[in-house]
Amino acid sequence: xxxxxxxxxxxxxxxxxxxxxxxxxxxxxxxxxxxxxxxxxxxxxxxxxxxxxxxxxxxxxxxxxxxxxxxxxxxxxxxxxxxxxxxxxxxxxxxxxxxxxxxxxxxxxxxxxxxxxxxxxxxxxxxxxxxxxxxxxxxxxxxxxxxxxxxxxxxxxxxxxxxxxxxxxxxxxxxxxxxxxxxxxxxxxxxxxxxxxxxxxxxxxxxxxxxxxxxxxxxxxxxxxxxxxxxxxxxxxxxxxxxxxxxx
Amino acid sequence: xxxxxxxxxxxxxxxxxxxxxxxxxxxxxxxxxxxxxxxxxxxxxxxxxxxxxxxxxxxxxxxxxxxxxxxxxxxxxxxxxxxxxxxxxxxxxxxxxxxxxxxxxxxxxxxxxxxxxxxxxxxxxxxxxxxxxxxxxxxxxxxxxxxxxxxxxxxxxxxxxxxxxxxxxxxxxxxxxxxxxxxxxxxxxxxxxxxxxxxxxxxxxxxxxxxxxxxxxxxxxxxxxxxxxxxxxxxxxxxxxxxxxxxx
Numbered sequence: 319x320x321x322x323x324x325x326x327x328x329x330x331x332x333x334x335x336x337x338x339x340x341x342x343x344x345x346x347x348x349x350x351x352x353x354x355x356x357x358x359x360x361x362x363x364x365x366x367x368x369x370x371x372x373x374x375x376x377x378x379x380x381x382x383x384x385x386x387x388x389x390x391x392x393x394x395x396x397x398x399x400x401x402x403x404x405x406x407x408x409x410x411x412x413x414x415x416x417x418x419x420x421x422x423x424x425x426x427x428x429x430x431x432x433x434x435x436x437x438x439x440x441x442x443x444x445x446x447x448x449x450x451x452x453x454x455x456x457x458x459x460x461x462x463x464x465x466x467x468x469x470x471x472x473x474x475x476x477x478x479x480x481x482x483x484x485x486x487x488x489x490x491x492x493x494x495x496x497x498x499x500x501x502x503x504x505x506x507x508x509x510x511x512x513x514x515x516x517x518x519x520x521x522x523x524x525x526x527x528x529x530x531x532x533x534x535x536x537x538x539x540x541x542x543x544x545x546x547x548x549x550x551x552x553x554x555x556x557x558x559x560x561x562x563x564x565x566x
Numbered sequence: 567x568x569x570x571x572x573x574x575x576x577x578x579x580x581x582x583x584x585x586x587x588x589x590x591x592x593x594x595x596x597x598x599x600x601x602x603x604x605x606x607x608x609x610x611x612x613x614x615x616x617x618x619x620x621x622x623x624x625x626x627x628x629x630x631x632x633x634x635x636x637x638x639x640x641x642x643x644x645x646x647x648x649x650x651x652x653x654x655x656x657x658x659x660x661x662x663x664x665x666x667x668x669x670x671x672x673x674x675x676x677x678x679x680x681x682x683x684x685x686x687x688x689x690x691x692x693x694x695x696x697x698x699x700x701x702x703x704x705x706x707x708x709x710x711x712x713x714x715x716x717x718x719x720x721x722x723x724x725x726x727x728x729x730x731x732x733x734x735x736x737x738x739x740x741x742x743x744x745x746x747x748x749x750x751x752x753x754x755x756x757x758x759x760x761x762x763x764x765x766x767x768x769x770x771x772x773x774x775x776x777x778x779x780x781x782x783x784x785x786x787x788x789x790x791x792x793x794x795x796x797x798x799x800x801x802x803x804x805x806x807x808x809x810x811x812x813x814x
Contacts, residue, residue: 319595320569320692321569321570322569322570322573322688322691323599323688323691323692325570326599326687327598327599327602328602329602329603329604331604347567349745349746350575350742351571351574351575352745353740353745354574354575354576354577354739355574355577355683356577356579356698359700359791360787361788362739362740362745364745365745365746365747365751366745366747367749367750367751368746368747368748369749370748374749397751401751401753402745402757403791405753405757405758406757406785406788406789407788407789407792409758409785410758410785410788410789412789412792413792414792415792416791416793416794416795416800419795419800419802419803420802420803420806421703421799424675424703424722424802425700427672427675427676427679428675428679428722431683432680432682432683434680435679436574436683436687438604439574439684440570440571440574443568443569443570443571444568449604450604450606452606452673452676455669455672465750465751467751471751474676489608491602492601492610494597494598494601496650497597497600497601497612497614497647498597498613498614498616499613499614499615499616499713500615500616500618501615501616501617501618501619501622501713502615502712502713503615503645503713503714503715503716503719505649505653505716509650509653509654510653510654510657510658513654537657537658539607539608540609540654540655540658541654541655543607543609543655543664544655544661544662544663544664544665545664546664547664547667551669552664552667552669552814553814554668554669554672555667555668555812555814558668564803566800566801566803
């Protein structure tokens, strides 16, 4: 198994960071790694916001409801970005109507996520710890206001990066058979039954990680995930539409 | 620069493949690499369809309008997958209403893209060539039918993988200043003017790649991208909704 695959296999999200600064050289490598990712039709429809302002970091930590967001050495927000290309097209006298389609929404979100994962992998290859912050979307409009995100941009995910101050166990993944399908999607009627062993493995993992935490199985976690989230999160589609995306 | 970052910096999409087979051991490493990617709240809301049936590959090549899709040694379709967790939740007597939100759509699409990029990086680390196939979304409903994708799943992207039979030049990326922002999004009124040098660099790249192809600048490509795509692609949101996503 080569070095890169070993790295991928050892991914853990890091939620505790030391105070050590990341050098500018390493930050540049992170940004360049993101830029080398493939993008849809080479349209490069994403942007990276490097949040260095401590007040803004604190605001994002409050939105995400996680203190470690503000404690990370660096904090990036990756945005879908059709704005740049809209400006270019308008300058060239073109209508930008297509940008309101779900198709273009997907293209830009895809560019953003794929670039984000390149940053995460580059960071981990340099001994840094990372955690994705989906939680900033608890209030997408607040993030848009905070970072002055214009029409045709949307904050798809945050990434906190720093030197790790913890070394969590690897989290056990679903059995391969559950996510892998050959030629067509297979549903198993006995899936919940089949997942009993996996449920036990996940419980053991949580038990090892924190003796004081209530121990959830995987399927219990799924059941809990079906509960309603904050209202602003559940109505996020309105914010997406008001940014110009997903008109049709 | 470490081995992994060197690999990220050398990414090129490969659209010509040799007939050499990829070993099962390597395929397993690809799937496992995808599985080790971080997922939203550990919900693992994606699936991988390994398309080995030659007729299905040909159908996907026809949908994507690119012959190299059928010529690749292996072809994967990565799907957003809320179906698995919906089954688990229903078994546990829970309402699955939240799965119809844009929030859950985004969570599952994000899981799919991030896992896909892990597969791409793992493949490249083993000397394989890859290309993302956004083009399968020229007819999302046909892909859904072909792969028997149930409610709450959606084919977000294809990946063709094989041993490379070509060695294209690295494609020059936008100047860092265009995609990088500190603390807030900056728009430049002079962007199109500022991109003149980059336009020349991109033209030179295409000129080197293929003397017979019309040479486009980057900004020309953007202008062209604003033209209408196939009707089925422009109305993809209907397909997404009929799969159960994005009800609110």
